[in-house]
Amino acid sequence: MVDLRSDTVTRPTAQMRQAMAYAEVGDDVFGDDPTVNALEAYVAGLFGHEAALFAPSGSMANQIALQLHVPAGGELLAGADAHVVTYELGAAAALSGISTRTWGSVGADLDVDQIAAMIRPVGYPSVPTRAIAVEQTHNLGGGSIVPLSTLRALRSVADEAGVGLHCDGARIWHAAVADGVALSEYGALFDTLSVCLSKGLGAPVGSLIVGSRERIAQARVIRKRLGGGMRQVGILAAAGRYALENHIDRLAEDHARALRLAEALAPLGVVDPSRIRTNLVPLDLSKTSLDSPALAGLAAQQGVLIAPMLPSIARVVTHLDVDDSGLEQAITVLGGLLADAS
Numbered sequence: 296m297v298d299l300r301s302d303t304v305t306r307p308t309a310q311m312r313q314a315m316a317y318a319e320v321g322d323d324v325f326g327d328d329p330t331v332n333a334l335e336a337y338v339a340g341l342f343g344h345e346a347a348l349f350a351p352s353g354s355m356a357n358q359i360a361l362q363l364h365v366p367a368g369g370e371l372l373a374g375a376d377a378h379v380v381t382y383e384l385g386a387a388a389a390l391s392g393i394s395t396r397t398w399g400s401v402g403a404d405l406d407v408d409q410i411a412a413m414i415r416p417v418g419y420p421s422v423p424t425r426a427i428a429v430e431q432t433h434n435l436g437g438g439s440i441v442p443l444s445t446l447r448a449l450r451s452v453a454d455e456a457g458v459g460l461h462c463d464g465a466r467i468w469h470a471a472v473a474d475g476v477a478l479s480e481y482g483a484l485f486d487t488l489s490v491c492l493s494k495g496l497g498a499p500v501g502s503l504i505v506g507s508r509e510r511i512a513q514a515r516v517i518r519k520r521l522g523g524g525m526r527q528v529g530i531l532a533a534a535g536r537y538a539l540e541n542h543i544d545r546l547a548e549d550h551a552r553a554l555r556l557a558e559a560l561a562p563l564g565v566v567d568p569s570r571i572r573t574n575l576v577p578l579d580l581s582k583t584s585l586d587s588p589a590l591a592g593l594a595a596q597q598g599v600l601i602a603p604m605l606p607s608i609a610r611v612v613t614h615l616d617v618d619d620s621g622l623e624q625a626i627t628v629l630g631g632l633l634a635d636a637s
């Protein structure tokens with residue numbers, strides 16, 4: 296099987312397992328796990344922030360960050376297709392009493408003036424806007440990248456309004472590699488970031504919240520409250536550290552393979568290669584006779600797994616565990632099915 300459903304399907308490499316096996320550990324709820332502490336300091340340093348906190352998942356890292364910014368009854372602004380809005384199962388409302396208002400953006404194409412105009416000041420009787428969340432790279436936006444200039448403009452808007460700016464940076468590594476932007480440059484633009492070790496980087500689990508020392512101390516309390524306090528979790532932190540030190544630069548290979556796939560399928564009218572920036576390739580099936588579950592089902596019968604995202608959009612994701620021969624197999628199978636369906 297060539298599994299292109301997500302970059303979360305990777306399995307730890309032999310060297311990563313080695314690093315995990317020999318990791319020094321302690322009880323992290325007591326702050327005693329040296330490998331976790333080192334990972335947190337390392338990731339904070341990458342983004343030029345004071346501190347970071349290891350969390351079990353990207354969703355929990357995002358939700359902790361949102362709680363840091365938005366008190367119950369306050370408002371978060373985010374894109375309608377953002378992960379925090381679409382795929383976290385209403386957590387901001389259900390767990391934190393956060394009201395969410397969305398802009399109708401498509402992926403990384405942000406209209407900063409529109410977002411600025413949406414901000415509502417603190418003061419009775421309207422819901423006060425407390426934070427803005429952006430996603431880098433953008434998952435439903437097909438791995439698209441918010442340009443640095445847009446993020447700088449958004450930072451000015453947030454500063455002027457006195458609201459927090461959070462980055463769901465699950466795949467911020469991909470943006471940094473694709474655009475040649477230092478992680479610290481992104482770090483300087485956000486009050487908090489959540490970053491994932493298990494999307495493309497190849498670690499089995501783990502995300503971090505990055506921010507000021509004060510915010511991360513508070514984040515530690517929120518994490519415990521959510522049941523995310525972990526014990527001898529240095530075993531997982533060691534995998535994450537290995538991934539950060541060895542698997543960031545190679546993301547360029549995943550991006551090149553994604554582009555190769557997009558270029559091969561472009562003549563079938565399902566993808567515009569000029570929009571493919573990183574490792575996610577959305578296939579627009581609206582002009583074919585297949586919907587995405589049907590295409591995914593037929594491809595699976597020929598050994599290629601892809602993800603139905605929306606009825607007319609299927610997603611193909613390149614990652615650490617897909618090499619050139621896997622990619623060529625996917626091109627042959629998807630190309631054949633789509634040619635029959637067009």
Ligand SMILES: Cc1ncc(COP(=O)(O)O)c(C=O)c1O
Binds near residue numbers: 353357432466491
């Ligand atoms: C952009 C983005 N943010 C957050 C998450 C959540 O990560 P997790 O599945 O670890 O909760 C994902 C997961 O794919 C994602 O794509």
